[in-house]
Structures are given as structure tokens and as C-alpha cells.
Amino acid sequence: xxxxxxxxxxxxxxxxxxxxxxxxxxxxxxxxxxxxxxxxxxxxxxxxxxxxxxxxxxxxxxxxxxxxxxxxxxxxxxxxxxxxxxxxxxxxxxxxxxxxxxxxxxxxxxxxxxxxxxxxxxxxxxxxxxxxxxxxxxxxxxxxxxxxxxxxxxxxxxxxxxxxxxxxxxxxxxxxxxxxxxxxxxxxxxxxxxxxxxxxxxxxxxxxxxxxxxxxxxxxxxxxxxxxxxxxxxxxxxxxxxx
Amino acid sequence: xxxxxxxxxxxxxxxxxxxxxxxxxxxxxxxxxxxxxxxxxxxxxxxxxxxxxxxxxxxxxxxxxxxxxxxxxxxxxxxxxxxxxxxxxxxxxxxxxxxxxxxxxxxxxxxxxxxxxxxxxxxxxxxxxxxxxxxxxxxxxxxxxxxxxxxxxxxxxxxxxx
Numbered sequence: 049x050x051x052x053x054x055x056x057x058x059x060x061x062x063x064x065x066x067x068x069x070x071x072x073x074x075x076x077x078x079x080x081x082x083x084x085x086x087x088x089x090x091x092x093x094x095x096x097x098x099x100x101x102x103x104x105x106x107x108x109x110x111x112x113x114x115x116x117x118x119x120x121x122x123x124x125x126x127x128x129x130x131x132x133x134x135x136x137x138x139x140x141x142x143x144x145x146x147x148x149x150x151x152x153x154x155x156x157x158x159x160x161x162x163x164x165x166x167x168x169x170x171x172x173x174x175x176x177x178x179x180x181x182x183x184x185x186x187x188x189x190x191x192x193x194x195x196x197x198x199x200x201x202x203x204x205x206x207x208x209x210x211x212x213x214x215x216x217x218x219x220x221x222x223x224x225x226x227x228x229x230x231x232x233x234x235x236x237x238x239x240x241x242x243x244x245x246x247x248x249x250x251x252x253x254x255x256x257x258x259x260x261x262x263x264x265x266x267x268x269x270x271x272x273x274x275x276x277x278x279x280x281x282x283x284x285x286x287x288x289x290x291x
Numbered sequence: 292x293x294x295x296x297x298x299x300x301x302x303x304x305x306x307x308x309x310x311x312x313x314x315x316x317x318x319x320x321x322x323x324x325x326x327x328x329x330x331x332x333x334x335x336x337x338x339x340x341x342x343x344x345x346x347x348x349x350x351x352x353x354x355x356x357x358x359x360x361x362x363x364x365x366x367x368x369x370x371x372x373x374x375x376x377x378x379x380x381x382x383x384x385x386x387x388x389x390x391x392x393x394x395x396x397x398x399x400x401x402x403x404x405x406x407x408x409x410x411x412x413x414x415x416x417x418x419x420x421x422x423x424x425x426x427x428x429x430x431x432x433x434x435x436x437x438x439x440x441x442x443x444x445x446x447x448x449x450x451x452x453x
Binding site for chain 1: 355357359360361362363364365366371374375407408409410414
């Protein structure tokens with residue numbers, strides 16, 4: 049069987065188109081999964097959506113999971129113990145309705161803690177995660193005063209039992225890192241969200257706010273949600289429902 | 292007088308050479324830290340040994356900023372990778388008297404701040420809570436090293452005399 053000139057050109061054109069198109073599709077995929085040597089970019093913005101109506105009263109699995117994951121240990125001194133996430137109880141005085149919700153660093157787009165830091169230790173990563181560079185932190189605690197959500201803690205005592213991915217030491221300020229080590233690993237979840245899911249409450253959802261296809265973006269687009277202290281115009285990365 | 296001086300010098304020189312001849316541990320004149328290099332002898336470090344000895348702090352300082360600010364978590368110059376490879380087989384730590392980091396830092400009297408925040412234990416061994424004794428041991432031995440040079444005597448190694 050022989051093919052004429054027209055068929056040959058048609059076939060080779062199709063082959064060229066296929067080879068040109070297939071790697072193109074693959075490239076889009078690769079651009080979304082970051083390799084370890086690639087720096088984070090503002091193409092993503094990580095955040096949480098917390099549904100307070102699903103948060104069970106008396107359940108502390110998110111708090112426990114966070115502190116286990118990040119090696120945050122207690123000295124049985126609640127006044128000074130570091131807490132990266134805490135349960136807050138809200139009571140409507142008119143009706144007596146009580147609800148609880150987990151509260152941590154809300155990873156603001158315009159974080160006041162970063163504005164006030166005198167050394168540049170408090171910073172926002174390109175992907176929206178607000179962190180403390182403990183190498184630079186001098187422990188002045190201005191950020192703790194600036195944060196309207198009381199999200200940061202000062203480490204008062206010598207620390208032991210740190211995790212390799214979460215160094216922490218006396219004399220520095222720390223807060224929720226949005227499980228940055230898990231984000232960098234590509235786990236696509238945080239310890240608190242995993243724990244809540246495991247408990248069957250599914251009150252915490254982690255995701256990329258800039259990806260319109262992500263579950264968090266879809267839910268935010270279709271359902272009402274609120275920012276805590278929206279009047280401050282901080283544009284928090286952690287949003288709430290049911291409060 | 293001049294002659295007497297010469298004789299005295301000669302006698303002194305002979306005596307001292309006799310003393311050194313009797314001492315077969317010539318290297319002991321300059322004590323060296325006796326750190327354990329690696330649990331796996333065949334394993335090669337990320338850079339040549341002489342480069343690492345001189346510049347390891349530059350590598351981890353550079354990597355530190357890239358990791359914290361840019362989320363670059365390559366393992367080559369990562370601090371956790373150092374600890375994972377160099378932790379002692381018995382204690383699982385780079386601290387302690389013969390610990391890879393501490394023995395050398397105590398010898399050179401260079402303060403080792405890293406482990407006030409970072410874990411000194413190999414990640415696999417980190418499941419159990421480390422005792423604060425490792426931290427205390429570091430402080431004690433650093434004080435010793437600072438106070439008396441003799442404390443390094445127990446860490447001498449036989450080898451090339453620099």
C-alpha cells in the first residue's frame with residue numbers, strides 16, 4: 049500500500065500537532081505541581097474555610113493534631129504555653145446560643161504583624177502564608193500586640209522535642225504556619241483539617257483560593273462566608289461559615 | 292660564661308629530645324577532636340570534606356533563607372539532612388560529648404546556636420521525646436572547653452600532626 053503526497057502531508061501534520069499539543073498539556077500540569085527547588089509563587093494563595101456550624105462542642109482534635117504535628121508541647125502553664133490554634137466559644141447573649149470554632153493565624157493578605165515587625169522576621173510568603181523567620185526574630189512581641197486575632201504566642205521556656213520540620217525555640221514568637229512543610233511537600237492538607245475530617249466533622253477545608261477549580265474556591269463562590277473583623281480590611285486567607 | 296651557657300643549652304636540648312623520643316604519641320601535642328564522621332563510612336558528604344569543614348555554615352545559612360522564605364526544600368544543603376546523616380548511631384543525636392557537631396564546636400570554642408530551636412535528633416529517632424539532658428550536656432561541655440584546655444585531652448586522636 050502506498051500513500052500519496054496529500055495523505056502523507058496530512059498524516060505528518062497530525063503527528064506534529066499531537067506532539068506539539070501533548071507536551072503543552074503536560075506543561076500546564078507541571079506548572080501547578082512545584083518541584084522542591086522551585087520558589088513559591090503568588091500563583092497560589094493557600095487558605096482555610098472553617099464551618100463553625102460543623103465544629104463540635106468539646107472536640108479538640110484539631111488543636112491536638114496541630115500541636116502533635118508541630119511539636120508544640122505544654123508545660124501545664126496555660127497563661128504562657130504556646131498555642132498555634134485554640135478553640136473559641138461564642139455565646140449569643142440574647143438567645144443563649146453557644147457555638148465553638150477553631151481559631152489560628154488567619155494568614156491575612158495585609159498582615160498587621162508584618163507591618164510592625166522591626167526586623168523583618170514576620171513576613172508573608174509569596175503564596176500568602178504568614179510566617180515568623182525565627183532566625184531573625186528578636187522576641188519583641190510587637191506582632192503579638194498588632195494581631196487582632198491573638199494568633200501568636202511567645203515561647204517563654206526552653207523547648208524540647210521539636211520536629212525537624214518545625215524548629216521552635218525560647219525567645220521567639222510563633223504561630224500557625226498553615227502546615228507549611230506539608231504545603232511544600234504537596235500534601236494538599238493541614239494537620240487540623242485532616243484531624244477534623246477523621247473525626248467526621250469536616251469543619252475545616254484547606255485549599256488554594258486562587259485556583260477556581262479547587263473545592264474551597266467553589267464553596268466560597270457558591271456559599272456565604274465571612275471574614276473575622278472584615279472591617280479591618282485585612283483580607284484573611286482563613287474564612288468562616290456559620291457564625 | 293658563654294661556654295657554660297652553650298653546655299646548658301646542649302644538655303637541655305638532649306633532655307627534651309629524650310622526652311619526646313619516649314613519648315610515642317607525638318600527635319598528642321596538638322589535640323584534635325574525636326568526632327565520629329558518619330555511621331556509614333562509604334557515604335560521601337554533599338561537598339568535599341575540606342570544603343565542608345571550612346564552609347558548612349555558609350551552606351546552611353544560604354539554604355536557611357531559601358527554605359524559610361521561598362519554600363525551597365531541596366535536601367542537598369538542608370539542615371535536617373545534615374542531622375539525619377551525621378547523628379550518632381547510638382544516641383541518634385549530633386550533640387553529646389562525641390556528637391558530630393558538638394565535639395568539634397566544643398574543641399574550637401564556637402558557640403552552637405542551631406539546636407536551641409532545631410532538633411538534634413535523627414528524624415526517625417525523633418518519635419520519642421528527647422530528654423533535656425542532651426541540651427544540658429552541650430552547655431556543660433562548652434563551659435569546660437572554655438575554662439580549661441585540658442578537658443579536650445580526652446578527645447585526642449592519633450594521626451597526622453599538623
